[in-house]
Amino acid sequence: EIVLTQSPGTLSLSPGDRATLSCRASQNVSSSYLAWYQQKPGQTPRLLIYGASNRATGIPDRFNGGGSGTDFTLTISRLEPDDFAVYYCQQFVGSPLTFGGGTKVEIK
Amino acid sequence: QVQLVQSGAEVKKPGASVKVSCKASGYTFTTYYMHWVRQAPGQGLEWMGIIHPSGGSTNAQKFQGRVTLTSDTSTSTVYMELSSLRSEDTAIYYCARRSSIYGFDYWGQGALVTVSS
Numbered sequence: 001e002i003v004l005t006q007s008p009g010t011l012s013l014s015p016g017d018r019a020t021l022s023c024r025a026s027q028n029v030s031s032s033y034l035a036w037y038q039q040k041p042g043q044t045p046r047l048l049i050y051g052a053s054n055r056a057t058g059i060p061d062r063f064n065g066g067g068s069g070t071d072f073t074l075t076i077s078r079l080e081p082d083d084f085a086v087y088y089c090q091q092f093v094g095s096p097l098t099f100g101g102g103t104k105v106e107i108k
Numbered sequence: 109q110v111q112l113v114q115s116g117a118e119v120k121k122p123g124a125s126v127k128v129s130c131k132a133s134g135y136t137f138t139t140y141y142m143h144w145v146r147q148a149p150g151q152g153l154e155w156m157g158i159i160h161p162s163g164g165s166t167n168a169q170k171f172q173g174r175v176t177l178t179s180d181t182s183t184s185t186v187y188m189e190l191s192s193l194r195s196e197d198t199a200i201y202y203c204a205r206r207s208s209i210y211g212f213d214y215w216g217q218g219a220l221v222t223v224s225s
Contacts, residue, residue: 035211037153044202044218045153050211057213088153092210096168097143097155 002027002091004100012108019076021103023089028069033092036065036074039102040085048087049074079105110134112203112216119222125191128219130203137184138162141206144177144188146199147218156201159186193223 003026013019023034031052037045047056049065052072062077076083084107089100115129130142144156157167157177161184165177176189186203201219204212 033210037212039153044215045204045212046215047211047213050209054209056209056211090153090155090211092206095166096170097158099153099155102152 001096002029002093002098004089004091004098006087006089006100006103008103009101010104010106012106013079014108015079015081017079017108019074019079019083019105021074021076021087021105023067023072023074023100025070025072025091027093029072029091029093031068034065034067034072035090035092036063037088037090038083038085039088045088076105081107110205110214112205112214114201114203114216114219117220117222119224120193122194122223122225124193124223125189126193126221127187127189128201128203128221129185129187130216131183131185132161132205133184138181140208142179142186143204143206143212144175145202145204145212147202148196148199151199154199156188161186190221193221195223197221198223 005024007022034052036049039045053065064075067073086102086104088102111133113131138161143158159165159177161179167175178187203216205214
């Protein structure tokens with residue numbers, strides 16, 4: 001099973017700040033098979049990034065994904081009030097599919 | 109537009125079973141895989157299994173023997189049945205579609221299953 005470790009657990013930032021979220025895999029993950037989601041309280045997860053760096057439909061260009069192998073990042077260039085949420089990475093290599101434990105981006 | 113509409117909340121006693129449905133619309137049902145993901149209160153996301161609407165499913169090892177995934181192409185509905193329920197199974201259960209990309213692009217609204225004596 002591929003374990004995804006997200007860090008930090010919580011990120012306290014202000015609107016306008018840049019957020020950098022990390023997702024580290026216990027084994028190599030092909031870039032094609034790494035996704036990021038945003039989840040707000042009481043809502044379903046929303047796909048942000050697939051294939052490590054491709055924005056899903058309707059996702060603003062302030063969200064950027066990158067990385068390869070075992071280290072992946074999600075960067076939010078300038079935080080807007082609507083971006084404060086929990087973010088999860090997910091891998092699609094083999095079974096079981098796994099999610100990271102999440103990073104909460106909170107208002108400082 | 110694509111929609112995944114799930115059945116409502118359930119309250120079950122320990123040892124019972126629950127069956128959650130997920131009705132798809134707005135696309136060709138048999139084209140894409142459907143996954144099931146759960147989220148315990150205040151916790152992260154946990155993958156449970158995958159089903160192709162035309163047949164064939166795989167469950168996470170953790171749920172082997174307890175989860176049954178089925179599909180009804182006549183109603184464009186997939187089902188997840190979880191048996192031998194315990195309190196730790198209290199969670200929101202989501203269906204989620206994976207289309208041609210490796211990401212869940214559409215999610216059901218979730219079904220809260222509460223296991224309590």
